[in-house]
Amino acid sequence: MELTHFSFNVDDGIAVVLLDRAEEPVNTIGPAIFDDFNTVVERIETDESIKAVVFGSAKRNNFLAGADIRFFDTITEAEEGAAVIRQLHTLFTRIEALHAVHDKPVVMAIDGACLGGGLEFALTGSMRIATDNRKTQLGQPEVQLGILPAGGGTQRLPKLVGIATALDMILTGRPVRPHKARKIGLVDEVVPREVLYEVAKRRASESIGHLGEGGGSSFKSFLAPTHLQDLALEQNPVGRRMLFKKAEEAMLEKTKGLYPAPQRALEAVKIGIEQGNAAGYEAEATFFGELIISPESKALRGIFFASQMKKHATGISSNAEPKQVSKVGVLGGGLMGAGIATVSALKAGATVRIKEVDTNGVEHALRHVSRQIAKQVTRRRMTSFEGEQTMNKVTATTNWSGFENADLVIEAVFESLELKQDLLGQVEDLIEDDVVFASNTSSLPISQIAADARHPERVLGMHYFSPVEKMPLLEVIVTDDTDDRATVTAVEFGKRQGKTVIVVKDGPGFYTTRILVPYLNEAFFLLADGASVEAIDEAMVNWGFPVGPLLLTDEVGIDVGAHIVKIMRDAFGDRIAGPDMMAGLIEDDRKGRKNGRGFYLYNDKGERGSVDDSVYKALGLGPRRVLTETEIHGRIVSAMINEAARCLEEGVLQSSLDGDIGAVMGLGFPPFRGGPFWWVDQVGAANMVAKLDGLTEMYGERFAPAQILRDHAESGKPLR
Ligand code: NAI
Numbered sequence: 001m002e003l004t005h006f007s008f009n010v011d012d013g014i015a016v017v018l019l020d021r022a023e024e025p026v027n028t029i030g031p032a033i034f035d036d037f038n039t040v041v042e043r044i045e046t047d048e049s050i051k052a053v054v055f056g057s058a059k060r061n062n063f064l065a066g067a068d069i070r071f072f073d074t075i076t077e078a079e080e081g082a083a084v085i086r087q088l089h090t091l092f093t094r095i096e097a098l099h100a101v102h103d104k105p106v107v108m109a110i111d112g113a114c115l116g117g118g119l120e121f122a123l124t125g126s127m128r129i130a131t132d133n134r135k136t137q138l139g140q141p142e143v144q145l146g147i148l149p150a151g152g153g154t155q156r157l158p159k160l161v162g163i164a165t166a167l168d169m170i171l172t173g174r175p176v177r178p179h180k181a182r183k184i185g186l187v188d189e190v191v192p193r194e195v196l197y198e199v200a201k202r203r204a205s206e207s208i209g210h211l212g213e214g215g216g217s218s219f220k221s222f223l224a225p226t227h228l229q230d231l232a233l234e235q236n237p238v239g240r241r242m243l244f245k246k247a248e249e250a251m252l253e254k255t256k257g258l259y260p261a262p263q264r265a266l267e268a269v270k271i272g273i274e275q276g277n278a279a280g281y282e283a284e285a286t287f288f289g290e291l292i293i294s295p296e297s298k299a300l301r302g303i304f305f306a307s308q309m310k311k312h313a314t315g316i317s318s319n320a321e322p323k324q325v326s327k328v329g330v331l332g333g334g335l336m337g338a339g340i341a342t343v344s345a346l347k348a349g350a351t352v353r354i355k356e357v358d359t360n361g362v363e364h365a366l367r368h369v370s371r372q373i374a375k376q377v378t379r380r381r382m383t384s385f386e387g388e389q390t391m392n393k394v395t396a397t398t399n400w401s402g403f404e405n406a407d408l409v410i411e412a413v414f415e416s417l418e419l420k421q422d423l424l425g426q427v428e429d430l431i432e433d434d435v436v437f438a439s440n441t442s443s444l445p446i447s448q449i450a451a452d453a454r455h456p457e458r459v460l461g462m463h464y465f466s467p468v469e470k471m472p473l474l475e476v477i478v479t480d481d482t483d484d485r486a487t488v489t490a491v492e493f494g495k496r497q498g499k500t501v502i503v504v505k506d507g508p509g510f511y512t513t514r515i516l517v518p519y520l521n522e523a524f525f526l527l528a529d530g531a532s533v534e535a536i537d538e539a540m541v542n543w544g545f546p547v548g549p550l551l552l553t554d555e556v557g558i559d560v561g562a563h564i565v566k567i568m569r570d571a572f573g574d575r576i577a578g579p580d581m582m583a584g585l586i587e588d589d590r591k592g593r594k595n596g597r598g599f600y601l602y603n604d605k606g607e608r609g610s611v612d613d614s615v616y617k618a619l620g621l622g623p624r625r626v627l628t629e630t631e632i633h634g635r636i637v638s639a640m641i642n643e644a645a646r647c648l649e650e651g652v653l654q655s656s657l658d659g660d661i662g663a664v665m666g667l668g669f670p671p672f673r674g675g676p677f678w679w680v681d682q683v684g685a686a687n688m689v690a691k692l693d694g695l696t697e698m699y700g701e702r703f704a705p706a707q708i709l710r711d712h713a714e715s716g717k718p719l720r
Helices: 031-046 078-100 117-122 141-145 153-161 163-172 178-183 193-207 225-235 237-255 260-275 277-292 295-310 335-346 359-378 384-392 417-430 484-496 512-528 533-543 549-556 558-576 582-587 629-649 656-667 676-683 685-699 707-715
Strands: 006-011 014-019 052-057 062-064 106-110 113-115 127-131 137-139 189-191 327-331 351-355 394-397 408-411 436-439 459-463 473-478 500-505 600-602 608-611
Touching: 006 031, 014 031, 014 193, 031 078, 052 062, 052 193, 062 106, 062 117, 078 106, 078 117, 078 277, 106 117, 106 193, 113 117, 117 137, 117 153, 127 178, 127 193, 137 178, 141 163, 141 260, 141 295, 153 163, 153 260, 153 277, 163 237, 163 260, 178 189, 189 193, 225 237, 237 260, 260 277, 260 295, 277 295, 295 500, 295 656, 295 676, 327 335, 327 417, 335 351, 335 359, 335 384, 335 408, 351 359, 359 384, 359 394, 384 394, 408 417, 408 484, 417 436, 436 484, 459 484, 473 484, 473 656, 484 500, 500 656, 512 533, 512 549, 512 558, 512 629, 512 656, 533 549, 533 629, 549 558, 558 582, 629 656, 629 676, 629 685, 629 707, 656 676, 676 685, 685 707
Parallel strands: 014 052, 052 106, 062 113, 106 127, 113 137, 127 189, 327 351, 327 408, 351 394, 408 436, 436 459, 473 500
Antiparallel strands: 006 014, 459 473, 600 608
16 A cells, blocks of 8 residues: 555554655645545555554644645636535545444544644544644634635534534634643543553544444533533524524624625534535535635635745845844833733743833733733643743843843833933943844834944834734834844744734834824825714724724824824825824823723723714814715725835835735734735726826825836736
C-alpha cells in the first residue's frame, strides 16, 4: 500500500493511522489527499487482522487544521464546489461506517488544531480523545471565510453536542478548548500529550465488540444530565422551533443580513434535523457551491490570506536582523500603556517595566495587567502558576529605574508633542545606542517626535488600537531616518504580541488615522446637510461597519477627535477639512461617553441611550430632513476610499494589501467587502472614479479622485 500523506501501522490488531501531509507545514484536507484517504479506509475495511483504528497526526500541534483553502480559489462554478463536497461526504460516511457497519471502532486522537474539515473528520469517529495541550482547539470556523461546515459538520455536530451548542459553534466560528469540549460532550476524554496514543489504543481495544452507533455518537457524553435536559427540549418540535428562531434572530442582529454564510449554515442544520441526514448533506453540498463563489467569501478569504502572508513579512526589503527583545520599557500606564504592557508580558513573554507619574498611575497600570491575566486563568488558557509567573514579569515605577536594561521602549503618555519629545530625550540618556524607541501616538508625525533625537534611526511609531488585548492590528510607522533594524525589531515584537503588523511611512495620521478623518468629516458634512445622527450611524452599520461614525466619535472622545482633525487640517489644508462643528460641541462641554455628553444620551452608569436631540442646537443646526442610506454611505465610504488611494499613491502604504488589512483590522471596514482596495476592484476603478467625479461636482474638490484611481480606471488593472 503506497501512501504519500499517511503513515499506517498495525499493532496488536489496532491500525494507527497518522496524517502527515507531504511537503506541507500543517495538515489540511482537500481533493489532493482523497485518493490516499480512500486507500486507507479500504485497507481498514478489508484487512481482517485490523479490529480497531486510531487516527491521529504526525505533525506537532496540528491534528487537521481544516480545508486546503488554496484549493477553494480554483473553484469557479457552484456545481464544481458541490461535487467536491459530495466526494468528501462519501469518504466521511465510509469512515463512520467502519464502526457502525464493519464493527471496527475508530478513536480520534487529537493534539493541536482540529478545525473545520478537521473537526468534521473527527466527528466521524466512535470516540474522540484530546490532549490538554494549549494548542489543542476544536471548532467550525468556516463562516469566518464566508462558507459553511460542509463536510457533515452541520449534521453530525448537533447530534453530538445538541442543537443549541452546535449552532453557537457553527454560527460564531469560535473554537472550544479541550476542557470545554469535554464538558459539552464533543470529546470523551482529555489527557496529557505524552499518553495520547497509549490511551487512544487502549480505548480502541476496549471498544472492540461494542456495537458502533455511528453518527459520531459517543456513549459517555449523552450521560451528562444538562445534556439530557437540552436534548429533551430539542426533541420537542415546539422547543426546537423556538431555539432556531432565537438563534436566527441573534445571528441577524450580528450580521445585519450582510453575511450569507451563517444563514445558510443555520438552514443546513435545520434541514438535517427536520428532513434527515441525506437532505442535510445535500443542503451542505448545494450551499457550499453557492457560497464558495460568492463575493463575500472571496473577500473574506482575501483578508485571511493577506493576514497569513503578514505572518512571514518583515516590512523591510533588506535582510537586517531584529534586535532580540526580552525587556520592554513602557512609558505611561494608562488605557493604552497598560494594554501594551499586558500583551508584551502575556503574549510576547517579555519582562515589562512601566513608568507612571505617581503611585495612582502605577496602581492603575498593575491592576489592569493583573485583571487581564486573571481572565486568562479563569478561561483556563493558563494555569494560576503560569499566571503568577507572568504577573511577576511586570513591574511599575515612578522613576527611571530599570529602563537602562530595556531592549525596546514604547511610549504611551498623553498626546502631546512636547511631552513625547522630552521623554525621548530623557530615555536616550539612559538606554544603549541600539535600543529602539517607539511612540504609540495616534496622530503626531514621528519625525517631529524624533526631531531632536540623538539617534533618529531608532525612533519609530508602534500604533496600537484600543482595546490593545483585543484589536488585531499594529501599525508600525517609519520615518526617512528609521533604519531597517529598528523597523524589523518592532515588526517581530509586534508579531510576538499576537498582532498583524503593517509598516507604513510617517506622515500626519499615518494610514489608519488619516483615512478615518475624511470618514468622520463626511459624517459632519452630512449633519450639516440635514441628515440625522441616527440616519448616519444606521446607514454605516447597515453597510457593514461595527459602529457608525458619530457613535465612534462619542467613544473615542469628541475632544480627541477634534484634536486629530486639527492636526490633519494643519497638514493637508482644506482638502481634508470638515465643517467646523467640533468646537461648538466642546463649548457645550460634550466630550462623548467619558463625560456622558455627546451625540447620544448616557445614564449615570455610562450606559448609552438614544440620540441626544439637543446636540443639533449645540451644533447650530436646524431641523432634519431625510437623506437616503445610499447617499449617506456613498459619500462617507467614497471619502475614506479616496484617501486610502492617496496613501497608496504617496507610498505611505507599502501595498494595497496592507491598506486592506489596516482598514479591516484597525477600523472595522466591513471584512466581507475585503477592504478599500479589494472593494474598488469589486465595483471597478472606472465606476469608482465616475462616482467621485459626480460627488466632486455636487460637493466640491474634497472628492476629487486620487490619480492612482484614474490610472487604474484607465488600465483596467486591479488594485489588489
Ligand atoms: P491615558 O490618558 O489613558 O494614558 C496616558 C498615561 O500616561 C496616564 O496614565 C498618565 O499618567 C501617563 N503619563 C503622562 N505623563 C507621563 C510621564 N511623564 N511619564 C510617565 N507616564 C506619564 O491615554 P491613552 O488613551 O492611553 O493614550 C496614550 C497615547 O496613546 C496617546 O498618545 C494617544 O494618542 C495614543 N493612542 C490612544 C488610543 C486610544 O484609543 N485611546 C489609540 C491609539 C493611540
